[in-house]
Amino acid sequence: MLDTVVIPLLKIAVLVNAVLVAVTFLVLMERKVIAWAQSRLGPMRVGPYGILQALADPIKLILKEDITPVKADRYVFTLAPIMSLVPALVVFAVVPFGPDPLYYIGDINVGLLFIISVTSIGVYGIILGGWASNSKYPLLASLRASAQLISYEIAVTMTLVSVILTTGTLSLVGIVEAQRESGIWFGFIQPVALVLVFIGGLAETNRAPFDLPEAETELTGGFHTEYSGMRFALFFLAEYANMIVISAVVVLIFFGGWLRPFPNIAWLGFLDLLPAWIWFVGKVFLFLYVFIWIRATLPRYRYDQLMSLGWKVLIPVAIGNLVVTGVFKVVF
Amino acid sequence: MLEITPLHYSLLSAALFMIGVIGVLVRRNVIIIFMSIELILNAVNINLVALSDQLQDLAGQVFVVFVIAVAAAEAAVGLGIIIAFYRNKETVNIDEIQIMRW
Amino acid sequence: MAEALLFYTLAALILGLGVMVVSARSAVHSVLFLVVNFLLVAVLYVTLNAEFVAVIQVLVYAGGIVVLYLFVVMLVNLKQAPERFSDPRRLARSGLVLGGVVLALIVVVVSSSLRAGAAPEGTLSGFGTPFTSGNTEQLGWVLYTSYLIPFELASMLLLVAMVGAIVLAKRHLGE
Known part of the structure; x- marks a missing residue:
């Protein structure tokens, strides 16, 4: 009873709260980093150096009036943000923060496929949110967003297949263990796959430079134009939770998860003094920083450019990478 | 009653199959008819997976993989036909899809 | 329980x-x-x-x-909704048909499973691939060995369906 029910429930509670708190601080981090990139200070008013902004934003969103448009489909309008957030949180069930069973909720033998399939459910929140608002710009934005998500999902899944080919396992713990045994992070064995997954991840989370669904200048705000208050906050949480998911997946598959840098060099063993989960969280935040850095640096793609990049560049390269990996696997 | 046998799964499958058939026969919206067909395919899949577990034989699961592949192909072509038709006649009512009959 | x-x-x-x-x-x-x-x-x-x-x-x-x-x-x-054209008589007819089919299905299922009892030896499967829980690897193995030709046919089917769907949904073909 204790091992099968109580402890997993405790872990789930801790993890969900940790993710949500991480999201609020991630928003602050994004504003600060972009501000520094543009020679500004960013939020400074709430708390020392604006740190409490991370609390002020959620409080504002909770207290704000929650408006449902008269012509909206009431049930679907309420359901859409939930359908958007839940998959983003469910994914963390299989993300291992360390080698010990204490650090993950479940290590299932189809872990990577589980992540791919659950994130593919998230698209419903976006489509339905845009449709239920009964307003033309959100509908356009949601159709764009879902077309983008589906297109890039193909490329990412195709790329991950070549990674699975290298490891021979779908379990995330198994993938990290394989990197420890081979003494090298897969990012160095599969550099093409790393780049593909990262670009695909940017597109799947609707981040800059692929943030067309939220292109304010064209669409007045995106699929959540009609949302306010807590329901808007749920969409917001989902977007940032998805960013964390993508970073975690990239770290687990290509950057050795909880392993210290250079796991094959013995004299760096003192790095193991830091607990495994700190390495993991640190690497995840490094990638989140890269996400933000890219947003501060690159201009937005045009929609047709986005689609032709996905279908005419990423997918063929992913297939090519798969073929090359297969040939290497057979020859060596 | 408390022990779950393949019979239970078969009954569940039969019931779901029936719901699908009812949908196909009663609804007039082509898209919903297609969705009912997906329900029917799912009912079959439940049976296959349950029996695969019962007989400890992977053949059932392999069949399910093929059924899913065929369902994907069917959905793609079927919805393509619906869109092409809707463009010509501005309707998805199956009773009005009768241009072969004058 | x-x-x-x-x-x-x-x-x-x-x-x-x-x-x-x-x-x-x-x-x-x-x-x-x-x-x-x-x-x-x-x-x-x-x-x-x-x-x-x-x-x-x-x-x-x-x-x-x-x-x-x-x-x-x-x-x-x-x-x-297209349902505004629906014909009540047809609904009644299909209801009757459906009732019959439900009955037939359930009777067949129940009677055959009651009759079956223990399965005869060696007739259960063509390929005989027993499995344990956590069978992804086995499933892949079976799919690419015993079922290789059906697998390739399924991939051809998907390719044909993809091309067909694009042709059907494309607005101005050949213009």
């Missing part, structure tokens, strides 16, 4: 959602119920030791096919 409880809960939800799919007034609601239905069926597969099939069910059905349905529902964006 727990197993029975899980099964009955899942079965009730699956059937209830199935009814909602075919009876919902709005096509979008129908699609939503269908998604939840497929997710619950995937849970049922997990209880039957078929993790890979469960994940494929979520990935392909819930994450792929149903999104396609949703797109089409939004694309055709109906002003009124």
Whole structure:
């Protein structure tokens, strides 16, 4: 009873709260980093150096009036943000923060496929949110967003297949263990796959430079134009939770998860003094920083450019990478 | 009653199959008819997976993989036909899809 | 006990959602119920030791096919449901037919499973691939050895379907 029910429930509670708190601080981090990139200070008013902004934003969103448009489909309008957030949180069930069973909720033998399939459910929140608002710009934005998500999902899944080919396992713990045994992070064995997954991840989370669904200048705000208050906050949480998911997946598959840098060099063993989960969280935040850095640096793609990049560049390269990996696997 | 046998799964499958058939026969919206067909395919899949577990034989699961592949192909072509038709006649009512009959 | 409880809960939800799919007034609601239905069926597969099939069910059905349905529902964006043309006599007729088929199905299932008893030796499967829980690797092995030709045929089918769907949905062919 204790091992099968109580402890997993405790872990789930801790993890969900940790993710949500991480999201609020991630928003602050994004504003600060972009501000520094543009020679500004960013939020400074709430708390020392604006740190409490991370609390002020959620409080504002909770207290704000929650408006449902008269012509909206009431049930679907309420359901859409939930359908958007839940998959983003469910994914963390299989993300291992360390080698010990204490650090993950479940290590299932189809872990990577589980992540791919659950994130593919998230698209419903976006489509339905845009449709239920009964307003033309959100509908356009949601159709764009879902077309983008589906297109890039193909490329990412195709790329991950070549990674699975290298490891021979779908379990995330198994993938990290394989990197420890081979003494090298897969990012160095599969550099093409790393780049593909990262670009695909940017597109799947609707981040800059692929943030067309939220292109304010064209669409007045995106699929959540009609949302306010807590329901808007749920969409917001989902977007940032998805960013964390993508970073975690990239770290687990290509950057050795909880392993210290250079796991094959013995004299760096003192790095193991830091607990495994700190390495993991640190690497995840490094990638989140890269996400933000890219947003501060690159201009937005045009929609047709986005689609032709996905279908005419990423997918063929992913297939090519798969073929090359297969040939290497057979020859060596 | 408390022990779950393949019979239970078969009954569940039969019931779901029936719901699908009812949908196909009663609804007039082509898209919903297609969705009912997906329900029917799912009912079959439940049976296959349950029996695969019962007989400890992977053949059932392999069949399910093929059924899913065929369902994907069917959905793609079927919805393509619906869109092409809707463009010509501005309707998805199956009773009005009768241009072969004058 | 727990197993029975899980099964009955899942079965009730699956059937209830199935009814909602075919009876919902709005096509979008129908699609939503269908998604939840497929997710619950995937849970049922997990209880039957078929993790890979469960994940494929979520990935392909819930994450792929149903999104396609949703797109089409939004694309055709109906002003009124086609049901306004429905003919009550046909509903009654189909109800009768359905009742008969339900009865036949259940009778066949129950009688055959009662009659079967212990299965005869060696006739269970053509390929005889017993499995344990956590069978993704075995499934892949079987799929690429015993079922290689059907597998390739399925991939050809998908390719043909893809080309066909694009041709059908393309607006101005050859202009």
